[in-house]
Amino acid sequence: MHLIIAEKQIAARRIASILSPKKPQKKRISGIDSYEFGNDEKTIVIGLSGHIVQLDFPPAYNNWQKVEAKELVDAELIVTPTHAKIVSALKKLGKKATKVTIATDYDREGELIGVEALNIVKGVNENIEYERAVYSAITPAAIKEAFENTTKIDFNLADAGHSRQVIDLVWGASLTRFISLASRRLGKQFLSVGRVQSPTLALIVDREKEREAFVPTPYWEIYVDLAKNGENFKIRHKKTRFWEKEEADRVFGVIGDEALVSSLETSTKEDKPPTPFNTTEFIRAANSIGFTPANAMRIAESLYTNGYISYPRTDNTVYPSTIDLREQIEIFSKGHFSEYAKKLLAKKELKPTKGKKETTDHPPIFPASVAKKSQLKEDEWKLYELVVRRFFATFAENAEWETMKVRFDINEEEFRANGSRLVKSGWRWYYPYNAPEDRLFPALEEGEILPVNDKEMLDKETNPPGRYGQGRLIKMMEDMALGTKATRHEIISKLYSRAYVHGNPLQPTQTAYAVVEGLENYAPTITRPDMTSTLEEDMDRIAEGNTSEEKVLQQSRYMLTDVFKELEDNREKISESLREGLRKDKIIGKCPDCGCDLIVRRSRRGSRFIGCEGYPDCTFSLPLPKSGHILVTDKTCDKHSLYHIKVKGQKKRAWDLGCPYCNYLEWKEEQKKEKAATPRPEKISDIPGIGKVTEEKLNSAGISTVDELENSDANEISKTTNIPLGKIIRWQEAVAY
């Protein structure tokens, strides 16, 4: 039997249907679908789910308190299955197979995934024959060609990928453990460190520091209002920003009643169509129409698994020659986009744009089949439409703008106005997103004199650089080669779930500051994008056979050992600064009673509340929700000058609680209203929470009326009846009018 192993389920199914002359037979093996065909010599195709095994430390290293972080540096590593069913299916099939073809994705990680699967097969069938099939798109032509010309597995390339796994695990896990222990943040709330997440966090923290250090400079802008034939328009002084008030005042002062059109230039500007979608550009475009990266990718995934779009994780911006692009447009001749498809098909030549990056694993994102609007949810349709329109736009002509530059003379001061008008929509007809609006003004002539209707001088200030939005951050990560198309949005989600950042655009917490600072001082390697670029270079050398994985790993472990020397020597300082950062994140503002800091505290029973640092002299307190991470934002309440709070659940998005004081007062007000709306219970059994058994218990303690319940000592009742004190107090509150 010939076994073919693909990287994913869908790839397996499609490869089988291309290679098989008849419809392949679907068979379940250990709960996993496989596809069988052929009469005498059977072939079975099975799909993995990416990596099906994971690199890990032996269980003996699991206890964070007992095993010191630095011991992880030289710890042995083990491989554990993460997809037991697939592993078991591979073993079953591997035993019977005489030959195995690795047909995983054509990239470094794909090679490693293939070798991982091969090792499982070899574990049950030591001498099995093996080979590699290489393809860049799952089309009949490409797949047939790949299986007719199989090659050898590139073990060097797989080793390169493996070295990445080891380095990421060893550095990430050991440093994560170190700073979590140093800050005493254990359990669910640990602090994490990693080759990709830490440089990304450093970018966000650096930007926030720039914003804090920013000193605004005042400047002035001068505008004049003109009109012609009843149409009003504004012109602006040639000097867009005046940095000196005196100069602005002088110019403003000389503006007279008339403006002379001193020159008029018209020209045309060409606007090139966009390049094919890779993941980053898709995410950015989705982001600009209101989708978060994580959301966009989740929806893209479902569009992909339902066959509407091609594989959504790709760096490629050049359509491979193996895809018949005309055919791909022809499928749209009917349906919602027919008007657009027909116009494209009428062209003699279909020449798509090309991006800078061309890779071998997957094509750029394009629509794979025609969807009806009724088949998709609203969000799905929006993103599907985005992909379709982008695909069409890459074949379309340039857009053309007519631009007009007009200069005006007002008492020898030059003013300007720029107009532009779309005259040929070209690709923008297919892809109408984020189109700049036409800027128009009435037709003018050189030498014409217009009356000045009004003038204005605006007081302005330069603004600090903006915080990064998620789309922008993903673009920056790509430019710096941090993370991959499939992981960047996950890394950003990780920063949110660690409470390192909140809001969009992203704002770092004080904890993030402390973590980045601690790492930058004592373990700078992990905070820099260079670690990734050096790793990439090393991996390339391993792949080319110019060095060995062993040498690279040894070097990496030496470096990490040195890092740990630094960290251990400065443990106290790091610990203090982390704990200070964590403390700052808990400050809600000043106590209205005594002026000390109000902070998030925990009672002995484990419940959370806002308490005063002046305790026990001051007992001011406010309640907090029972669960979720408390995030302190930079917004303050006008009434109480306390910071607004957000609450973030394990997997849910953070919700705004607002000012905790206002929130508490509102809650109290609600309670009052609710009470006023419901009549006072007449019998104790009318009180919610008191059933027959409880009523009898209370009776035996001498309480049979509502008045008796209200006026008895709660502690006494609790003692004699064994009913929890808290319950009794709540009942008493419920009947107190």
Added chain:
DNA sequence: GCAAGGTC
């Protein structure tokens, strides 16, 4: 309970 990389 740790990373980052696949995929769902």
